[in-house]
Amino acid sequence: MDLHAVQLGEKVKVKDLQQVDALLMKRLNAFGIKEGCQVCMVQKGWFSGACIMECQGQKIGLRKKDLMNIKVEQL
Amino acid sequence: MSIIINVVIGSIIFGYAGVTLYKSIKKQKKGKCAACSLQKSCTTNTCAPPAKINDSNQH
Amino acid sequence: MRRLALIGNPNIGKTSLFNTLTNSYEYVGNWSGVTVEKKVGQVKKLNKEIIDLPGVYTLNPISRDESVVTTFLLEEQIDGLLNIIDASNFERNMQLTLDLLELRKPIIICLNMMDVAKKKGISINIEKLQSTLGVPVIPIVARTGKGIEGIYQALESTSQLEQHFTLTYDTPIETAIATIEDLLQNVAAEQRRWCAIQFLMGNQAIDAFLQNEGYFHKIQTIRTALANEIGESLSGAITNQRDSYIATIKNELVIQEKSEKQWTEHIDKVLTHPVLGVPIFLALMYFMFQATFAWIGGPLSDLLDRFVGGPFSETVYNGLTAIGASSFIIHLICDGIIAGVGGVIVFIPQIFVLFFFISLLEDSGYMARIAVVMDRLMEFFGLNGKAFIPMIISFGCNVPGIMAARTIEQPKERLLTILVAPFMSCSARLPVYALFGAAFFAKHQSLVVLSLYLLGIVIALIVTKLLSMTLLKNETSVFFVELPSYHMPQLKTLWRSTWEKGKGFLRKAGTIIFAGSVIIWLLSYIGPHGTNVAMDESFLAMIGGAFGVLFIPLGFGTWQAGASLISGFLAKEVIVSTMAIIYGVNEGVLSSTMTTHFNALSAYTFLVFVLLYMPCLATVGAIKRETQSTKWTLFATIYPFVVAYLIALVVYTIGNLFI
Missing domain, CATH: 3.40.50.300 (P-loop containing nucleotide triphosphate hydrolases)
Structure with a gap:
């Protein structure tokens, strides 16, 4: 399952970041988003707009197309 | 007496206006550090200007 | 230390x-x-x-x-x-x-x-x-x-404190670190280990630093061999080991109790709402202008205006007469400096109120949220949601706005942002709006100003779209923005950052606006036929007239408009100074005098033109500094004029159909 398909408020575990753009991957890693960490979808944009994720109490905004590349699994 | 006053006031005003105008145009031309708003608090001179961005496609 | x-x-x-x-x-x-x-x-x-x-x-x-x-x-x-x-x-x-x-x-x-x-x-x-x-x-x-x-x-x-922190990695990595350390003879002994680890992690800045050393090839081979040996990316392996170290510390030292749900969570839900987000942002902007013009700034400004135009001018006039100043000096000071600088100074309350709200936006944490809410729209136009932050900063002043574009990761998106940031209506354009707003749109001033700000954003987006389709075709773009937690803004911080911004405006009044006023007055005082000529026969009228012809299709083809637009290149406030000097009257009466030269439509067209036509001198400097390119600086200076002309023409033509 990709991260974009996750329901609002649902907590999931990141499984695979391999398909993520290299530049973004660096950013995500630096921010503490890695394989095995827990994230939660806080807000979804309409018309494929940017979404807000929460990870360890910090929030970030990401685009739909990048979220689709982040594979997650349910807890 | 009044001639002196007139000359003094006049030259102060025009002098000041000229100097300011000259300074601000020079500042704009000089670019980089001289025009930097942080100039007064910055004591180093390697302000590491960002490299050319129109032709840099690295990453 | x-x-x-x-x-x-x-x-x-x-x-x-x-x-x-x-x-x-x-x-x-x-x-x-x-x-x-x-x-x-x-x-x-x-x-x-x-x-x-x-x-x-x-x-x-x-x-x-x-x-x-x-x-x-x-x-x-x-x-x-x-x-x-x-x-x-x-x-x-x-x-x-x-x-x-x-x-x-x-x-x-x-x-x-x-x-x-x-x-x-x-x-x-x-x-x-x-x-x-x-x-x-x-x-x-x-x-x-x-x-x-x-x-x-x-x-x-700890003046001579030393520290020897060492995190030991797996044996293969440690071996590689030791081999590289031995080679790094040109690096200070203490920093070798750090340098070796960063090199293994693929830090490009380190690569660039070591590139010209004789051993660079050798250590590169070590890096590749190690990566093959451990079978995963080196930075990944090193980071993983650090992570587990950090996790150990965290387990020992950090206690996480269940936190209470913060009230800001609910606010955040609304502010970043996918549908309501944009209207809320617009409503906040409208509120900001309403406070700036109608509630706080406007009334204070009127008081100041009455003081400058009345008691202050009279005192200066009487004083100068008393010490026996010539009529030339009296004219210079009263009609030139007081009219010119004073004409701008009276807008201090508006500008400070606006700066206060911009500081509030910056300090609260809302800025990053706007970036998220706007990203979809911005993406359509070939930009990144993050580019919205420099744009909002530009509402204060275009120079820091252009500097703020540095946080944008993609070089092309950054250049695009720099090129369109001057379309954002900076505070220097505010006096022009206030002047015309009071004269022609007294009842709907905030709405007219809001429409100009929005027009600036819309034009910026359209231009971005055009540029990104032609001159600056974009590669893939990345959007990543951290949403900080909200803070209760502190009065002290707010006041400081308002004052810091406002100070720039005061400095400008004392320097470039002063100088501009003196020159404009002088040009209006002398003409080909001598000094103290009628304004219409002065040098200023000649220069302005030659330039003003260009604007006949836009409805304000007077020499007065031409002259003020030229002087506006120094700083946008000088447009107001010039008008105050040319129309030869003080602020309060200026509005009514102007109604004879403009009508509502040509006034609005003029405002549109002023909004877009050219970055000021300081902004051109900032663009030069940030792009490091004369070509792009020239482009950024000239193309807005064309854009402004076209848009103003459209506004005037369409407006004429209805009026």
């Missing part, structure tokens, strides 16, 4: 701490990337120098402002580091701290945001952290200045 560098993640209060330590008033805000350039300040009390660096997540640079930090650590001589850590985000912040500890410079860790951490139910065992890492750890709250004495004490007592 004499020179210390202040390093930490973005938006965790480095500049707040810098300001407190050095007693200065650098620019602070609540979004990632306020500081894009390093700044140096003095701690007078201790005779030390502190360098404030842009925030970074790691020492491995991605965007332009981040490379400043790694390059700085490599090339500059510093004696110690102040690493500031957000206590409420311990794990993430420790990544950078490990990077820095390996540098083996004396280091003091400042554990900031203890108050926020407490609210989130986090407590950290400070003594134990101190003994584990072997460096001083000081809890502080940088925004209020709590705990600063601790830093002073640590700075004084």
Whole structure:
């Protein structure tokens, strides 16, 4: 399952970041988003707009197309 | 007496206006550090200007 | 230790701490990337120098402002580091701290945001952290200045502090580190290990630094061999081992209790709502202009105007007559300087109110939310949601707006942002709107001004779209923005940042607006047939007339409009000064005099033209500095004129159909 398909408020575990753009991957890693960490979808944009994720109490905004590349699994 | 006053006031005003105008145009031309708003608090001179961005496609 | 560098993640209060330590008033805000350039300040009390660096997540640079930090650590001589850590985000912040500890410079860790951490139910065992890492750890709250004495004490007592922090990695990695260390003869002995580790992690700044060394090829081979041996990316392997180390520390030292749900969560839900987000933003903007023009700024401005135009002018006039000044001097001062500078000065209340709201936006944490809400729209036009931050900063002044574009990762998106930022209506254009608004649109002033601001945004977006389809075709773009937690804005910080912005305006009034007024007045006083000529026969009328012809199709083809537009290049406020001088009257009457030269439609067209037509002198300088390209600077100076002309023509033509 990709991260974009996750329901609002649902907590999931990141499984695979391999398909993520290299530049973004660096950013995500630096921010503490890695394989095995827990994230939660806080807000979804309409018309494929940017979404807000929460990870360890910090929030970030990401685009739909990048979220689709982040594979997650349910807890 | 009044001639002196007139000359003094006049030259102060025009002098000041000229100097300011000259300074601000020079500042704009000089670019980089001289025009930097942080100039007064910055004591180093390697302000590491960002490299050319129109032709840099690295990453 | 004499020179210390202040390093930490973005938006965790480095500049707040810098300001407190050095007693200065650098620019602070609540979004990632306020500081894009390093700044140096003095701690007078201790005779030390502190360098404030842009925030970074790691020492491995991605965007332009981040490379400043790694390059700085490599090339500059510093004696110690102040690493500031957000206590409420311990794990993430420790990544950078490990990077820095390996540098083996004396280091003091400042554990900031203890108050926020407490609210989130986090407590950290400070003594134990101190003994584990072997460096001083000081809890502080940088925004209020709590705990600063601790830093002073640590700075004084650890003057010859050494630290030998070593995190041992797996054997193959350690072997490679040792081999590389031996080769790095040109690097200071203490820093070799750090340099080797960063090199293995693929830090481009280190690669660039070592590139010309004879052994570069050799160490590159080591790196490739090691990567093959362990079968995963080296930076991944090293980071993983660091992660487990950090996790161990965290388990021992950090206690996380269940946090109470914060009230800001609910507000955030609404502000970042996918549908309501944009209308809310627009409503807030409208509120801002309503306060600026109708509620606070306008009335105060009227009072000031009455004072400058009345008692003040009279006193000066009487004084000058009393000391026997000639009529030339009296005209120069009263009709030139007082009219010109005074005409702009009366708008101080409006400008300060606007600056106050912009500071509020910056300090609250709302800025990053706007970036998220706007990203979809911006993406359509070929930009990044983050580009909205420089645009909003540009509402204050285009120069810092253009500087703020540095946080944008993609070079082309950054250039696009720089090119369109001058379309954002800066505070210098405000006096022009206020002047015309009062004369022609008294009832709907806020609405007219809001429409201009929005027009600026719309034109900027359209131009971006055109440019990104033609001259600057874009590669894939990345959007990543951190949403900081909201803070209750502090009155002191707000006042300071309002004042810092406002000061620039006052300085301009005393320099370039003054100089502009003197020149404009002089040009209007002399003509081909001598001095003290009728205004219509002055040099100013000739120059303005030649330029003004261009604007006949736009409905304001007078020499007065032409002359003020030329002088507006110095600074946009000078447009108002020029008009005040030309129409030869003070502010209050100016509005009514103008109604004979403009009608509502041509006035609005004029405002549209002023909004778009040309970046001011200071902005051109900023563009030159940031793009480092004469070609793009010239382009950025000239193309807005064409855009402005076309848009104004459209507005005037369409308007004429209805009126």
